[in-house]
Amino acid sequence: MPDWITTAITAELLRGALDVEHTEHGVLPHRLPARARAQNTDSQLAMAESQPSGVRLVFRTRATAVELETLPTKRAYVGAPPRPDGLYDLVVDGRPAGQGSVFGGSVITIDMAAGTSEVRPGPPGTVRFDGLSGEAKDVEIWLPHNETTELIALRTDAPVEPAASGDRRVWLHHGSSISHGSDAASPTTIWPAFAATLSGVELINLGLAGGALLDPFTARAMRDTPADLISLKIGINLVNHDLMRLRAFGPAVHGFLDTVREGHPDVPLLVVSPILCPIHEDTPGPCFPDFSEIGEGRLRFRTLGDPAESTSGKLTLQVIREELSRIVRQRSAEDPNLHYLDGRELYGEGDAEELPLPDDLHPDAATHRRMGQRFAGLAFGADGVFASD
Known part of the structure; x- marks a missing residue:
């Protein structure tokens, strides 16, 4: 067994989190600051912001073995098969170097039909990576994007020090569950994380499942977060919540x-x-889950809106695109650094034929990678608005 060195997990070792809460077990990264959380009354948003999408431990070490002890909170849905355990992605000197999971943990069981939930406490667990080079290296452990994760202990067989921040630009992004990660394969392959890796930038991901609702406290959190580049992906949650x-x-x-x-x-x-x-292009919300195939592990979403209601001001995706384009065009006359991107350039009609949305609402793992690659080219490429000078 290695002669373990335990290093305190502090904000200095974390990237992608806006706040760190000290708990009875360790520390809990948050993607919204305490003031914003205090103003929120939505349990869905509270769960989403505590899931560390884009959050990673980053340090420099000569360790050949690394252990991270955590207490995850996992989700289960009444009537549905068990969900797979969340993944931890190991990245060494910028290259993928391994994956693992923490078994056990607490479980929140959600009854989507009744709108209720119940928490069953569970024990912590450990993910271990070994066989690493003994050379000095930068190590990143990307936390599961879809599990609330309390960090208990970081153990290594060589000392750890914070990695240099370098001169990489910071990209602050806000969006819905699609930006949060939805059905991506792992935390480094959600589309914003994949785009950030391809483009060599530091990501702060405020993709909040069900929570991209133009909340003022989210805007203030973005206002107060240092960033070199900012993007806002607006629309789908406003429609499916019929907000x-x-x-x-x-x-x-x-x-x-x-x-x-x-x-x-x-x-x-x-x-x-x-x-x-497609279900919301010309049809407003609200949108609700269809449980008819949940026993086979298939969940789909259906809209209860009527296309005729858009004439009375109800929002559809087409309406939102037209209004966002108009607003950006109007404001950019005085704000030359404000730009617009039609989301269908990331995933459009041709993509829907090849890679249809599995539940009619969220992209699958292959689509996340495609969207990340396209965003990297469109925004960070030579002609993109985020291009390097």
């Missing part, structure tokens, strides 16, 4: 942008409209 009408949507977008610009007046800011989602 607001067109009259409220435009001013809400302006208000969100105004708040972000208070802290980042000149940063390149890219507004991204929704990717193609």
Whole structure:
């Protein structure tokens, strides 16, 4: 057995988190600061922001073996087969070097039909990576994007020190469950993480499943977070929650942008409209899960809206794209660093024929990689708004 050295897990070793909460077990990374969490009353958003999508431990070491002890909180759905354990991605000197899972942990069982949930406490577990080179190297452990993860102990067989931050630009991104990771294969292959890796930037991912709702506290969190590049992917949650009408949507977008610009007046800011989602292109929400095939592990989503209701101000994806394009065009006359990207350039009609959305709402693992590659080219490429000088 290695002669383990235990290193305290502090904010200095974490990237991608906006806050670190000290718990009875260790530390819990958060993707929204305490003030924003205090203003939130939505249990879905509370769960989403505590899931560390894009959050990773980063350190420099000569260790040949690394252990991370955590207490995960996993999800189970009444009537559905068990979900796979979340994955931890190991990256060494920028290259994938292994994967693992932590078994056990607490389980929150969700009854989507009844709208209830129950938590069953469980024990912590450990993911271990060994066989690493004894050379000095930068090590990243990307935490599961879909499991709340309390960090208990980091153990190595050689000393650990914080990795140099370097001169990589910081990209701050906000979006829905699609940006959070939905059905991506692993934490480094959710589309924003994949795009960040391809483009050599540091990601702060505020993709919040079900929570891209133009909340003022999210705008303030973005305003107060240092960043060199910012993107906002707006639309799908507003439609499937049937949250607001067109009259409220435009001013809400302006208000969100105004708040972000208070802290980042000149940063390149890219507004991204929704990717193609056939059930909501011309049909408003609300959207609800269809449980008819849940026993076989298949969940689909259906809209209860009526296309005729869009004439009375209900939002569809087509309506949202037109309004976002108009708003960016209007504002960019005085804000030359504000730009617009039609989300269908990331996933459009041709993609839907080849890689249809499995549940009619969320992209699969292959689509995440495709979207990440396309975003890297469109935004970070030579002609992109995030191109290096």
